Amino acid sequence: MDVDLFDFDLPPERIALRPASPRDAARMLVLDGAGPGGATRERLVSDLPGELRRGDLLVFNDTRVIPAQLEGMRGSRSGDGAQSAPGPRIGATLHKREGPRRWRAFIRNAKRLREGETIDFGEGVTATAADRAEDGSFALDFAGDEPVELLLDRAGRMPLPPYIAARRPTDARDADDYQTMFANEPGAVAAPTAALHFTPELMAALDAAGIGHVTLTLHVGAGTFLPVKVEDTDEHKMHAEWGRIDAATADRINATRAAGGRVVAVGTTSLRLIESAADNAGRVHPFEGDTAIFITPGVRIRGIDGLMTNFHLPKSTLFMLVSALMGLERMQEAYAHAIAQGYRFYSYGDASLLLPTRSA
Structure with a gap:
């Protein structure tokens, strides 16, 4: 596909330089249903328990950012x-x-x-x-x-994304701000930023609502920030990243879907690793090793039923991924809406909840 299809204009003031406080006070744009005609709702991250159903499962990345700069x-x-x-x-x-x-x-x-x-x-x-x-x-x-x-x-220093580091220096706050509450396995040089929105209070509310969670590990590389420099997506080469899904996590994902629950990846890193481990029937297997999976429109997403993620860079592999999940036109409209309504973009910005199959 033509990479220019994934371009859009983003005013610099929409780039968040600090996270919301408290973290779950960030805004959340809910897209319920892929393609034209899907519903759109304005929410806060703290409203997440009400947007999911009892029996759903959230999948977090427990990688820990190292001072890699x-x-x-x-x-x-x-x-x-x-x-x-x-x-x-x-x-x-x-x-x-x-x-x-x-x-x-x-x-x-x-x-x-x-x-x-x-x-x-x-x-x-x-x-x-x-x-x-x-x-x-x-x-x-x-x-x-x-x-x-x-x-x-x-x-070393905390490796803030270039679009933040170019506008302010790294400081002591970033050592905590750029680490999720699930961070346990050292090795990432970029945070799985969708999980930055979660707090112990929000997790308690999700537990009370009957929404489960599991973790996997994908050590996010700095290649996630590299621009796509080719004209056609077929010519782009992804950088490999190391990940692991243990047997217990794979079993929990498969059991959730077999029981009629939805598996919602928290972050594109979780989604990419699940898709690397999923077979054609959507069954997730234990996985350990490198993945360089590249998900663009036309690639069938098999192992998840939803995605919570931040708002991504123009012409980035991550915007291509969400367009594969929800449809390019749907995501173009959603991003235009988010820009017009003052949503905060990128790593420290607001969230979106993408549910390709419309909720009952």
Whole structure:
């Protein structure tokens, strides 16, 4: 499909720089029914229990964001001790673990960095650049024997999305604001932002309403923010991310649907992993490994019955995903409505609840 079909104009003031407080006070646009003729309702996230039914199941991503943003200076070349010429500071955003001490990273000023050179990130943290890929990313091999997570705690910063980081610096609040209440498994470099809206109070209300929940793990990579630079969606290559669905979670998802309940993914990350694990009949199997699934209109979504998600970037793979679920025309109309009504967009913004099969 033509990537320009997924473009829209977004006023900069619609980009949220801080989350709602309390988190479940964010607005929520409910789209009930895919395609033309579906109902649209204005709600708050705290109204979610009333929009779901007893026996429904929410699926959360329990990945934990690590301080994956690093700034350093280019040092010597590995092996010969020769000093590189002075150059600009090197910025690194880790996006996928490739080994115990190796991470794939997007590099700022990558043209100034060569394989074999070291980067000093301060606080005793150094890494050697290796294996430059076609997309310009490098593998970084971290020196020493301390766990890389401890090194990042010393030298790294919370990796705020570029559309926020370009407008204000990261601060102490972001360490909490950019982490969900379900965060348990370290490894993500971007938050599963739909789950940022949830609070213990909201979870208690969902439990009281008979709405269950389970967790899976997908370590979100920085590739989620990369623009689609090709003209046709068939030419776009997704970055792989590691995920896991255990047997108990897969069984709970399948049992919910068999009993007539709806499985609602909280966030596109949860949806993408479920779809990676679902067979053609919609049955979800245990899964562990990489996924680079790319969901665009025309791809049949098999393993879920609804999606709660934030409002996404123009021409992004995530806007393509929601268009696959609800229909492109429906999502274009919904986003135009959200912009006109002052909804807040992106990671710290408001939510949408997408229910492709209209509720009774």
